[in-house]
Amino acid sequence: MEFTDTELADWIGQLRAYLVPRLGMRELSSELAQEAAARLLRVLEDGQEIKNPRAWLFQVGRNLGVDEVRKRLPHSVGLEWRSREVDPASIEEQENLLGIGGLEVPRSEVLRMMPEALQRLAKNDRGYLDSYYCQGRDFDWIAEEHAQSVSTIKGRLFRARKRLREQIAHQAREEQGKW
Numbered sequence: 001m002e003f004t005d006t007e008l009a010d011w012i013g014q015l016r017a018y019l020v021p022r023l024g025m026r027e028l029s030s031e032l033a034q035e036a037a038a039r040l041l042r043v044l045e046d047g048q049e050i051k052n053p054r055a056w057l058f059q060v061g062r063n064l065g066v067d068e069v070r071k072r073l074p075h076s077v078g079l080e081w082r083s084r085e086v087d088p089a090s091i092e093e094q095e096n097l098l099g100i101g102g103l104e105v106p107r108s109e110v111l112r113m114m115p116e117a118l119q120r121l122a123k124n125d126r127g128y129l130d131s132y133y134c135q136g137r138d139f140d141w142i143a144e145e146h147a148q149s150v151s152t153i154k155g156r157l158f159r160a161r162k163r164l165r166e167q168i169a170h171q172a173r174e175e176q177g178k179w
Contacts, residue, residue, distance in 0.1 A: 003053055011054050012037050015061040023065055032068065036061035101169025103176060110168060113175075117167035125160035132157055 003011075012033045019029035040057050043050065050056045097104040118126055131137045131145070139157075143150045 007054075008037060008040075011057050015058055018058065019061060019065050023068065028068060029065075032064040033061055035064055100165060100172055103169070103172050105168075105172045109172070109175075113168050113171045117164055117171060120167050121160065121163055124156070125163055128153070128157050128160050129164065 015036060016026075016029050016033040019032055020026055023029050023032075036057050039060055040050070040053055043056075044053075098107055098110050099105075100110065118129070121129075128142065131142050132139075137145075139150045139153050143153045146153065148156075
């Protein structure tokens with residue numbers, strides 16, 4: 001797909017606007033958006049064909065943002081980490097708590113409950129979650145594999161994640177006080 005310099009400049013601005021609230025730093029967000037654009041141009045110069053350069057740019061920009069966050073914090077987080085400011089010094093002494101079903105559940109307990117919660121899901125839900133998260137398949141691949149539209153796959157993954165959270169919340173309520 002061909003694009004103009006104006007389109008690229010617009011995409012860089014959109015990417016910067018996406019990153020600023022997630023990183024909380026305008027200058028860093030601008031640098032990451034520019035780096036993502038530079039990588040896009042290098043890949044295209046090398047002759048690689050990219051079907052959707054805007055989506056590619058956003059994915060690379062988001063990945064660069066996640067890398068920056070991970071460099072600055074001693075634990076694994078995504079771009080949404082700013083929703084709860086964390087004192088890095090406190091992380092070693094206490095385990096991360098995850099809000100699930102109105103409970104604060106230790107991350108290690110959620111990970112322990114995950115296999116059982118997954119087994120309680122319907123086969124289709126497990127299949128969609130496995131394809132997307134374990135096998136790293138994108139929405140297009142899953143849609144083609146199941147002969148469904150991308151929007152259908154997105155909806156099914158959303159509902160599968162919701163049911164998985166509900167299963168973990170149910171199990172956490174049953175085991176509350178044991179951890």
